Amino acid sequence: MSTGEHAIGVTYLSQEDLLEAGCLDLGLAVDTVHDALLANRKGRVLFPEKIVQIFDEDTQERINCLPATLHDEKVCGVKWVSVFPENVAEGRQNLTALFVLSEIEAGYPFAVMEGTLASNVRVGAMAGLAGRYLAPEHAETIGFIGSGEQAKMNLLAFKSVRPSLARCRVCAKTTEEEEQFVRELSPLLPDMELEIAETDGERATSDADILVTATSAQAPLLKADWMKPGAFYNHVGGWEDEYEVAKRCDKIVCDDWETVKHRTQTLSRMYQDGELTDDDVDGDLVEIVAGDRPGRESDDERIYFDAVGLAYVDIAIALAMYRRAVEAGKGRELPMQRSMIFEHERLSDYVRL
Amino acid sequence: MSTGEHAIGVTYLSQEDLLEAGCLDLGLAVDTVHDALLANRKGRVLFPEKIVQIFDEDTQERINCLPATLHDEKVCGVKWVSVFPENVAEGRQNLTALFVLSEIEAGYPFAVMEGTLASNVRVGAMAGLAGRYLAPEHAETIGFIGSGEQAKMNLLAFKSVRPSLARCRVCAKTTEEEEQFVRELSPLLPDMELEIAETDGERATSDADILVTATSAQAPLLKADWMKPGAFYNHVGGWEDEYEVAKRCDKIVCDDWETVKHRTQTLSRMYQDGELTDDDVDGDLVEIVAGDRPGRESDDERIYFDAVGLAYVDIAIALAMYRRAVEAGKGRELPMQRSMIFEHERLSDYVRL
Numbered sequence: 260m261s262t263g264e265h266a267i268g269v270t271y272l273s274q275e276d277l278l279e280a281g282c283l284d285l286g287l288a289v290d291t292v293h294d295a296l297l298a299n300r301k302g303r304v305l306f307p308e309k310i311v312q313i314f315d316e317d318t319q320e321r322i323n324c325l326p327a328t329l330h331d332e333k334v335c336g337v338k339w340v341s342v343f344p345e346n347v348a349e350g351r352q353n354l355t356a357l358f359v360l361s362e363i364e365a366g367y368p369f370a371v372m373e374g375t376l377a378s379n380v381r382v383g384a385m386a387g388l389a390g391r392y393l394a395p396e397h398a399e400t401i402g403f404i405g406s407g408e409q410a411k412m413n414l415l416a417f418k419s420v421r422p423s424l425a426r427c428r429v430c431a432k433t434t435e436e437e438e439q440f441v442r443e444l445s446p447l448l449p450d451m452e453l454e455i456a457e458t459d460g461e462r463a464t465s466d467a468d469i470l471v472t473a474t475s476a477q478a479p480l481l482k483a484d485w486m487k488p489g490a491f492y493n494h495v496g497g498w499e500d501e502y503e504v505a506k507r508c509d510k511i512v513c514d515d516w517e518t519v520k521h522r523t524q525t526l527s528r529m530y531q532d533g534e535l536t537d538d539d540v541d542g543d544l545v546e547i548v549a550g551d552r553p554g555r556e557s558d559d560e561r562i563y564f565d566a567v568g569l570a571y572v573d574i575a576i577a578l579a580m581y582r583r584a585v586e587a588g589k590g591r592e593l594p595m596q597r598s599m600i601f602e603h604e605r606l607s608d609y610v611r612l
Numbered sequence: 613m614s615t616g617e618h619a620i621g622v623t624y625l626s627q628e629d630l631l632e633a634g635c636l637d638l639g640l641a642v643d644t645v646h647d648a649l650l651a652n653r654k655g656r657v658l659f660p661e662k663i664v665q666i667f668d669e670d671t672q673e674r675i676n677c678l679p680a681t682l683h684d685e686k687v688c689g690v691k692w693v694s695v696f697p698e699n700v701a702e703g704r705q706n707l708t709a710l711f712v713l714s715e716i717e718a719g720y721p722f723a724v725m726e727g728t729l730a731s732n733v734r735v736g737a738m739a740g741l742a743g744r745y746l747a748p749e750h751a752e753t754i755g756f757i758g759s760g761e762q763a764k765m766n767l768l769a770f771k772s773v774r775p776s777l778a779r780c781r782v783c784a785k786t787t788e789e790e791e792q793f794v795r796e797l798s799p800l801l802p803d804m805e806l807e808i809a810e811t812d813g814e815r816a817t818s819d820a821d822i823l824v825t826a827t828s829a830q831a832p833l834l835k836a837d838w839m840k841p842g843a844f845y846n847h848v849g850g851w852e853d854e855y856e857v858a859k860r861c862d863k864i865v866c867d868d869w870e871t872v873k874h875r876t877q878t879l880s881r882m883y884q885d886g887e888l889t890d891d892d893v894d895g896d897l898v899e900i901v902a903g904d905r906p907g908r909e910s911d912d913e914r915i916y917f918d919a920v921g922l923a924y925v926d927i928a929i930a931l932a933m934y935r936r937a938v939e940a941g942k943g944r945e946l947p948m949q950r951s952m953i954f955e956h957e958r959l960s961d962y963v964r965l
Contacts, residue, residue: 265704271624271724274949278956284964305667310660312681312688314716322688322714326677328665335665335675337692339712341719351618352952357721359692359710361675363667366694368710371624371724373948411954419965443954447963591946595726596627599705601764601796603631610800611637612772 265602267367267595272584274373280587282580283376285412285419288384289391295329295575296388296545303330304571318345325570328363329578336360336574338374344475352408353475354378358577368595370581377577379412385514385544385572386471386493387416389564392547392554393512394491395468399425402467404460404481405474406431406440409495413471414444417493418451421469430456430463461485472499479525483507489558494565498525502534505563510541510555514566526565618955620720620948625937627726633940635933636729638765638772641737642744648682648928649741649898656683657924671698678923681716682931689713689927691727697828705761706828707731711930721948723934730930732765738867738897738925739824739846740769742917745900745907746865747844748821752778755820757813757834758827759784759793762848766824767797770846771804774822783809783816814838825852832878836860842911847918851878855887858916863894867919879918 277283298304305328313321319342326337340356347353356374361367398421403410406429418424427444431437437455445453456463464470464485472481473495483503486492492508494500505511505526513519513526516537520530529535544564546552555562584590603609630636651657658681666674672695679690693709700706709727714720751774756763759782771777780797784790790808798806809816817823817838825834826848836856839845845861847853858864858879866872866879869890873883882888897917899905908915937943956962 267708269710271946273947274953275947275956278953278959278962281962281964283953283959283962286965305665307663307665310663310677310679312658312660312679314658314681314683314688320716320719322679322681322716322719324663324677324679324690326663326665326675328667328675330667335667337677337690339690339714339721341714341716343719346718351718355620355718355720357622357712357724357948359712361692361694363673363675363694365699365704365708366673366675366696367708368692371710375949376953379953408953415963415965422965443959446960593624593944594626594628595710596728600627600631600636600729600732600761603628606631606636606796607799609631609634609636610768611634612639612768612775 265599266597269368269593269595270370270585270590271593272370272372272581272590274376276589277373277376277580277584280584280589282583283380285384285387285416287579288380288576289387289416289420291575291579292384292388292572293548295572296548298329298331299571300545300549304328306571309570320345325573327571327574329571329575332578333363334360334578335363336577338378338570338573340374340378360578360581372577372581374577377580378573379408381573381576382409382495383412383416384576385566386413386564387420389493389512389544390417390469390491391420393562393564394421395489397423398468399423400467401427401469401471402464403429404463404472404499405496406436407473409473410471411440411444413473413493413495415447417469418448425451427451427453428456428463430458430460432458434458472496474499486561488561491562492564494525494563497523498528500525502529505529505535507561508563509560510562511539512541512544512547512562512564514544514569516540516543518567519565522567524565618952619950622721622946622948623723623938623943624946625723625725625934625943627729629942630726630729630933630937633937633942635936636733638737638740638769640932641733641929642740642769642773644928644932645737645741645925646901648925649901651682651684652924653898653902657681659924662923673698678926680924680927682924682928685931686716687713687931688716689930691731691923691926693727693731713931713934725930725934727930730933731926732761734926734929735762735848736765736769737929738919739766739917740773742846742865742897743770743822743844744773746915746917747774748842748911750776751821752776753820754780754822754824755817756782757816757825757852758849759789760826762826763824764793764797766826766846766848768800770822771801778804780804780806781809781816783811783813785811787811825849827852839914841914844915845917847878847916850876851881853878855882858882858888860914861916862913863915864892865894865897865900865915865917867897867922869893869896871920872918875920877918
């Protein structure tokens, strides 16, 4: 009738715990993505197909369940993430995520974490890693179509890998949204000049070294003529650029082209419409990271990057954040069980038949 | 720059919170299983295929991820459960589970719960519901082969639906395990006589009105000759009874025969070996619950029940436990986020590039 011997507990981390511990660290995140891609390439990752539960076919409100295992870390985790596009109109976040991490020696959970931060950081960090290899080396100007949470994290990520960035122009559906973007991001990037584009996509992107679209538009907002030679384009959303953008690019790189093919991004549509073939795609980012393919080869190349998201990268970033937060003394210890169920001394007081 | 408006929090419940709130309530659980089966039959449940991640092919150590949605409750949840058979030899639990529950209006999580209790209660409660319709009405004796956590929960569940039970005999691999079973369960069932069978399966089962096998044996431990006419047999584990047991039964009922077919239980093996056909199976428990098929029809029938487990039932039980625990004032409120990421007032102090 011991208590203690079979006790299990988890560490709980809120978003504020993570922020205060310095986990909004795009440099750490980009390096973590780098290592995770290579670990997967070595076969050290389990990465099952995600489970999608759609609650409303019209609004596409859903919760996705994305587990993965990092064998080298002896950690298996799950990202539990809701996608509620209708939230945005009400000023609320579209994505809300939570992570559970378990060790795989006895199978016990050890962490429950707020996960919107890690999830959004992952989107930015994957783009940042692509930018490290593919963006102009001395990029000075970045332009955004879309001003939401993903756009904001993209700006931090690109600034992390291209500290030379000095100017940012942002285009959104309304100037109010653009102003909010500038108001929130300016204090974080004191050496950058942030400007609104007054809903003019051309103004936001036409002299940009790095272009980002991050919208829920489902329309060809970005025009090929706006992308100057030598620019790097990061595509975050679904359909948000005209087909000519990809056609005019010298390189097209994905996080996982085989997965992109079957989704609903612009490249997916082009592939499904017969406007893009396997030969048009220069492969996956990990091949460049591993040195099997070149990154940027000239100052004039236009390069297109598209990521669908890889759940094991989310788990890797959550784990890196967990470690940093625990090192910083953040989080609270939660008892999960003091003993096995039938070892509880007062169980006869509790049981009901 | 508000805080509060976009705050999200969850209620955390440990196993002790749940126990102290009276959630180890087999009556509540059996009723919850009943309602969940009917809700699924009405098409009010999303129930995707589980994700299994196996870490070691030899030991079959794994973590399973089982999400489901209860539309009538407007709740989507996931059971995150590790199965580490090697734990048992070290006196630790095989299964360790945790639940996350989310509402599906905005997609926010509202509960994180210790889940081994709910998961094990579900196994018992499904058996209990089957027993309500299929066990002898005035059952007095119950016999167990296997004495682990599932066996213990089965005893509570059958006592809940058949209060007439007065005697229990338990057979395990060692008398020490049998003695532990008797020591732990006797205080919970003061009006029952619990006896060890000294590792003799026949002694445990041969005069039992209800028989339960709950082992990890993968061997035909239960013999057909030991099952008396009129008895009800609940099969919990994998392969643990000789084929003749099912062949001699007058009714075979499952929680979900179409799923059982493709697993590794005794009935699955028989089906795959051509020793059992669809016609030999009397269908799923829900058909009896709904009144479309009869339950027990005579005092002499031998009836066989086999459950593979249905994740939406786990979610329903976790939700019922959550509600009872919150009503009892148990659990702790955990902040998940105070505001959206870029609304945090001190973000410039935290961000690292």
